[in-house]
Amino acid sequence: MTRDPDQYLAGLRDGRALFLDGQRVADVTTDPAFAGAVATARGFYAQQRANPALMTFRSPDSGGDVNLSWSLPKTLAEFQARRHAMEAWAELTCGMIGRSPDHVASTFVGFMMGLDVYQANDPKRAGALADYFRHIRDRDLYLSYVIVNPQADKSKSASGQPGRDLVARVVDEDSHGITIRGAKMLATSGAMADEMMVSGFAALQPGDEAHAFTAAVPMNAKGLKMLSRRSYAAAATSEFDYPLSSRFDESDSVVVFEDVKIPWDRVFVLKDLRMAQAQWHETRAHVMQNHQCIVRLAVKLRFLLGLAHKVAEVNGLLNFPQTRETLGLLAAKASNIEALVLAMEAKGENYKGYWVPDRALLVTAQVVAQTTYPEFIEAIRGLSGGGLIMVPSSARDFDGGEVESLILASQRSPATDSEGRVKTMKLVWDAIGSEFASRHLQYEMFYSGASFVTRGNSYRFHDWAGPKAMVDGLMGSYGLPREKAAAE
Numbered sequence: 001m002t003r004d005p006d007q008y009l010a011g012l013r014d015g016r017a018l019f020l021d022g023q024r025v026a027d028v029t030t031d032p033a034f035a036g037a038v039a040t041a042r043g044f045y046a047q048q049r050a051n052p053a054l055m056t057f058r059s060p061d062s063g064g065d066v067n068l069s070w071s072l073p074k075t076l077a078e079f080q081a082r083r084h085a086m087e088a089w090a091e092l093t094c095g096m097i098g099r100s101p102d103h104v105a106s107t108f109v110g111f112m113m114g115l116d117v118y119q120a121n122d123p124k125r126a127g128a129l130a131d132y133f134r135h136i137r138d139r140d141l142y143l144s145y146v147i148v149n150p151q152a153d154k155s156k157s158a159s160g161q162p163g164r165d166l167v168a169r170v171v172d173e174d175s176h177g178i179t180i181r182g183a184k185m186l187a188t189s190g191a192m193a194d195e196m197m198v199s200g201f202a203a204l205q206p207g208d209e210a211h212a213f214t215a216a217v218p219m220n221a222k223g224l225k226m227l228s229r230r231s232y233a234a235a236a237t238s239e240f241d242y243p244l245s246s247r248f249d250e251s252d253s254v255v256v257f258e259d260v261k262i263p264w265d266r267v268f269v270l271k272d273l274r275m276a277q278a279q280w281h282e283t284r285a286h287v288m289q290n291h292q293c294i295v296r297l298a299v300k301l302r303f304l305l306g307l308a309h310k311v312a313e314v315n316g317l318l319n320f321p322q323t324r325e326t327l328g329l330l331a332a333k334a335s336n337i338e339a340l341v342l343a344m345e346a347k348g349e350n351y352k353g354y355w356v357p358d359r360a361l362l363v364t365a366q367v368v369a370q371t372t373y374p375e376f377i378e379a380i381r382g383l384s385g386g387g388l389i390m391v392p393s394s395a396r397d398f399d400g401g402e403v404e405s406l407i408l409a410s411q412r413s414p415a416t417d418s419e420g421r422v423k424t425m426k427l428v429w430d431a432i433g434s435e436f437a438s439r440h441l442q443y444e445m446f447y448s449g450a451s452f453v454t455r456g457n458s459y460r461f462h463d464w465a466g467p468k469a470m471v472d473g474l475m476g477s478y479g480l481p482r483e484k485a486a487a488e
Contacts, residue, residue, distance in 0.1 A: 002049045012192060013027055014218070028192060041101075043092055055068060066140045067140055069086060073354060079357075083345070095301070098189075099250060103292050104144065108136065110356075113288070118269075129268040142194045144193035146168075148202070179262070186253065189251065190253050200212065217266065221260050223257060224258075229251070241394050290366060301372070311383045311424065311428055314425075316415070326379055337365060360461040360462050387421075388429050
């Protein structure tokens with residue numbers, strides 16, 4: 001039997017220290033700032049329980065059914081089945097929850113594919129990783145992670161930041177485990193996760209050894225405190241007014257570790273500068289986690305494409321040539337991302353017995369995605385025009401009386417009634433113009449790193465031998481006219 005959705009909810013009432021608006025949140029399952037997203041997360045487990053053939057596989061250890069995101073596929077067909085399960089979860093949220101349970105699960109799958117990298121470095125830490133993977137997989141846990149350092153002085157290394165305890169570091173070790181102190185960001189979906197991985201992605205320098213660790217903690221660990229950003233769900237006046245914000249605001253938090261004790265069986269990398277990078281790039285963790293991201297984005301773009309078409313219908317623009325040009329361009333861009341997903345899978349490599357996506361095409365998709373999403377938002381703005389700001393203030397304006405009569409007189413469309421027009425524009429605003437929408441624009445542009453990072457990876461993983469050989473081959477086939485004459 002798959003994970004029980006109600007048991008998942010009960011597990012979130014664990015006393016975790018989450019702060020919002022100067023107050024500690026008593027219960028994330030009922031607090032207006034988090035309840036909508038938590039209910040959506042419960043829906044993940046309800047959906048897979050209702051569709052086990054599509055979304056689950058049998059754990060080789062426990063024998064229970066768990067989500068396919070925990071599987072280590074050995075063939076292209078197995079990998080594609082895993083992707084279909086990811087698409088099903090993404091479709092549940094129109095791709096709006098970026099850190100659904102399959103994201104960090106994919107990270108750990110990538111770690112496990114390269115378990116020998118850990119074993120060669122430290123057999124004890126490798127053993128801890130393998131045991132922990134079985135623990136989270138067989139319980140089908142929801143994990144968040146924090147792998148980015150708080151922004152301060154980017155010209156300095158982790159250990160050189162102002163305030164010795166700004167960036168999370170190991171401050172003590174004993175026979176029971178390690179103690180960490182400092183901060184990390186951003187615990188996306190941390191409010192509704194069971195546990196959290198603490199690590200780092202940025203390259204570290206000699207002297208940063210205390211910051212070079214990877215470990216896992218439950219969300220209610222003593223001394224672990226989350227400081228949430230502003231809640232867009234709490235500000236939503238109704239589901240009609242904010243259909244996305246009210247349900248899919250997954251939250252992001254800065255996490256502060258105040259001498260958090262982590263036992264040795266949850267420590268996977270310890271004060272090791274080389275392994276801090278090797279865990280991402282000598283395994284396939286970076287590839288697997290970002291494959292999940294691109295699959296989710298493909299679903300999200302499909303939703304935005306449908307929304308763009310809906311706006312054109314509601315505004316009576318669908319038969320204008322320039323509108324069809326815009327929609328055709330968006331369709332091509334959405335199809336491009338989907339094509340890259342299929343291509344990176346089909347061109348995948350056999351990595352130590354496992355099937356993984358082609359890295360060059362994966363980073364190609366990341367580079368393209370960082371400009372594609374803003375282009376979608378801008379295009380939908382153009383199709384919407386002033387209609388986005390002429391909508392009534394809230395659902396309460398549909399009062400059955402005078403105000404509603406004014407709405408009926410002023411909100412018209414060739415494709416729907418007055419309520420349908422307002423409903424469409426409210427959805428569009430929440431997708432492209434609200435605080436929720438602005439956060440998503442920022443997220444899609446930067447979650448995989450700054451553009452110089454993704455483009456640098458594209459350069460690093462591209463096979464330059466073929467293109468260079470073509471150039472050299474052509475140049476070798478001719479020379480100066482005098483060389484040809486001398487040869488004759």
